[in-house]
Amino acid sequence: GAGVSQSPSNKVTEKGKDVELRCDPISGHTALYWYRQSLGQGLEFLIYFQGNSAPDKSGLPSDRFSAERTGGSVSTLTIQRTQQEDSAVYLCASSFPLRGNNEQFFGPGTRLTVL
Amino acid sequence: RKEVEQDPGPFNVPEGATVAFNCTYSNSASQSFFWYRQDCRKEPKLLMSVYSSGNEDGRFTAQLNRASQYISLLIRDSKLSDSATYLCVVTLFSGGYNKLIFGAGTRLAVHP
Numbered sequence: 001g002a003g004v005s006q007s008p009s010n011k012v013t014e015k016g017k018d019v020e021l022r023c024d025p026i027s028g029h030t031a032l033y034w035y036r037q038s039l040g041q042g043l044e045f046l047i048y049f050q051g052n053s054a055p056d057k058s059g060l061p062s063d064r065f066s067a068e069r070t071g072g073s074v075s076t077l078t079i080q081r082t083q084q085e086d087s088a089v090y091l092c093a094s095s096f097p098l099r100g101n102n103e104q105f106f107g108p109g110t111r112l113t114v115l
Numbered sequence: 116r117k118e119v120e121q122d123p124g125p126f127n128v129p130e131g132a133t134v135a136f137n138c139t140y141s142n143s144a145s146q147s148f149f150w151y152r153q154d155c156r157k158e159p160k161l162l163m164s165v166y167s168s169g170n171e172d173g174r175f176t177a178q179l180n181r182a183s184q185y186i187s188l189l190i191r192d193s194k195l196s197d198s199a200t201y202l203c204v205v206t207l208f209s210g211g212y213n214k215l216i217f218g219a220g221t222r223l224a225v226h227p
Contacts, residue, residue, distance in 0.1 A: 031212070042202070042219035043159070048212065056210045091158060102147050102206050102213050106158035 002026065004107035006092050012113045013082055021077040021110045025094030032075050033104060034067060035091045043091065049075060082114045116141055119218035121203050127224045132193045136221045138186040138203030145205040146213065148179050150188050153200045153220065162188075162201070193225045 005024045013019050025032050034046040045059040049069045060066070064082075069075040079086055089111050093104040121138045128134050140148075148165035163170065165177040165186055176189040186203055203218035 033215075035217075043217040045214070045216075048210075048214070050212065055212065056214070058210075097213065102149075102215065103161050104215060106160070108158050 004092055004094050004105055006090075006107040006110050008110060009108065010111045010113075012115065014115050015084060016081055018078065018080045019082055019112065021079075021090050021092075021112070023075045023077070023092030023094075023107060025073065025075070025092070026096075026105055027073075029094035029096045029105070030072065031095045031097050032069060033093045033095075034075070034077050035093065036088045037091060037109075038088045046077070046090075079112075082112075084114050087112055087114045117219075118142060118207075118216045119203055119205055121201075121218040121221045123219060123221060125222040125224050127226060128193055130193055130195060130225055130227055132225075133189065133191045134193055134223060135190075136188045136201055136203075136223075138188075138218055138221075140184050140186070140203075140205045140216075142205070142207055142216075143181075143184060145184075145207050145216075147206040148186050149204040149206075149215075150175075150177055150186075151202040151204055151217075153202055155199070159202055159217075190223075193223075195225050195227065198223055198225045 007022045032049040035043040048056040064080045067077045089109040091109045093106045095104045150162040151159040152162045153159040165179045169178045174191045178187045200220040200222045202220045206213040
């Protein structure tokens with residue numbers, strides 16, 4: 001079946017512009033996560049959705065970052081007034097946390113470059 | 116101190132070698148443990164779960180020592196296709212859900 005998809009795969013933007021990154025989770029997965037991975041670094045947690053609500057936003061680095069999820073499905077991560085330090089790969093993952101199954105399935109990521 | 120610590124490597128080994136990766140975690144309340152694999156410029160994918168009793172999947176053996184808060188991954192008879200970054204992952208029940216905490220990864224390069 002279809003996995004997690006993300007768009008765009010690559011985004012180059014100028015400092016100060018806003019960007020929107022999209023994630024389509026696996027159908028039926030109730031949990032959705034956004035992570036950020038800088039070059040050569042580990043995954044940095046950003047936000048967790050259960051359905052359309054976000055009980056854990058603790059990883060969002062600043063108020064320039066926001067995310068929403070609609071219909072318990074698609075999620076959008078928005079970065080306003082982008083800065084060069086926002087350059088990274090943004091990964092989305094989804095899961096169906098039933099009976100302790102914690103496996104997260106990742107999308108291919110969006111590579112963001114802020115010039 | 117990082118919540119999950121790994122030797123970043125790289126580990127450069129010849130085909131057929133046995134290689135072991137270690138990982139330590141700081142929070143004793145961590146509940147579940149995994150190894151994920153991430154190929155260059157690709158997304159992470161679950162490799163295997165880790166249990167105190169140890170578990171084996173073909174050439175891969177994972178082990179957990181809760182007392183020492185230590186996780187290991189052993190790869191026997193390395194193949195070129197094993198070249199990747201191996202991420203140690205623990206879960207922590209926080210904010211009403213099982214949060215995955217990722218290590219920064221250990222890079223493995225298998226050469227002919």
